[in-house]
Amino acid sequence: MSTLELDSVSIAFGAVHAVEDLSLHLQPGEVYALLGPNGAGKTTTLNMILGFLRPDRGSITVAGADAAADPLGARARIGYLPETVMLHPSLSAIENLTYFALLAGRKIDAATARQLLSEAGLQPEAHERLAGNFSKGMRQKVGVAIALAKQAHLLLLDEPTSGLDASAANDLSNVIRAASERGIAVLMATHDLFRVKDVAHRLGILRAGRMVDERDAATLDPVALEQLYLQRLAS
Template identity: 55%
Template sequence: MSAAPLLETRRLVIRRGDRITLDALDLQVPAGCVYALLGGNGAGKTTALNALLGFVTAASGQALVDGIDASRDPHAARARIAYLPENVALYPYLSGIENLRYFCTLSGLRLSLDSARALLRAAGLPREALARRVGGYSKGMRQKVGLAIARARQARAMLLDEPTSGLDPSAANEFARGVLAARDEGLAILMATHDLFNALQVADRIGILRDGRLVAELQARDVAHDELERIYLRHARAADEVSP
């Protein structure tokens, strides 16, 4: 990667008690790149995101957001990140537009009605759903509101934690289009996921975590789905063999 990374970990070690949850993790995500981080439960994917958000402190090494050490200045690091969790917490009695404008207000942003509509439509939310209460939305529609909220913050980087979990193939495909639109606008995007198909659909680069270690790194354009599945399962079986 020739561009300077907006998201970067340098020999990052995270400990939880006596256990190492990230072990000398090195990864880089420049502007205009989607990096998919694959791995099973407990592999360290969410821990990597939390380190960049400054929610966990590095035992050694660094988690950097636009050059800012997230352990030393978590507020400045988070100010440059848009974060989309697996389950987006929205107010069910407010509409999609109202939720978007409310969360922008909490971040100190004033968003016009037209801008809110445009962001939600760009995220893939149907026009007829914009003014409906979120309580009647599917999970896929809620994720699209979350994506619009993330993009409204005009952050330089985005973290996605299992964003397509529980979505049907159509909803996952629509969500992928929104992620690619954000990438094409120049965001650096790090996505933790179990979804191999979605990883190949949106990622430029793919890393596989096992027991907190980056055990494989691939260019998405160079690997087919069946090959990625074989590589992923090989590492998963290796982890099972060494487990007590």
């Protein structure tokens, strides 16, 4: 069974067709990069998968749960990292993780929290630090640990490398690979063509809500990917 299935999904806001006839299937462990400029429909697509928006046509299922008919069930299978991961600033990384895991229906102890934070790439010396002092990259790692704690089937990333330095972006790539190796499917909406080539198995290019190209990432070198992206946006 596919982890994520979008079948002929469309949504419009008045006269604006934000997403039109979009189909996309992700298998367990697959990393898919959804490319496109601002306004292409990437974030709208993520919000439909999360059940925050209901498509006008088509269907979305997450590990067997219908995102429109059962949005809570679908979200229970998803780990979501928005562009800015919001944590409780007065709680430590361990406390944030145990709190959000509890909200997802899983009670974990401090030892398990430490293990998950380490698997997500957060250095041990940061586990008991207050999250209010965390960088964006550190907050993302806690967010990934939360996804691991709730045993998510799907990880959604919205512009994950925006505002990250090269070292933090590289750490994020390692975390994405580790999630993939655990069988978690990853859908990342991004402008970062270099990172796409670094971690994605497949990629799709959205323009004005429509999928205009889809490729295996391994078939394109970075220069060819950039040329394809610019060509598809211009055509």
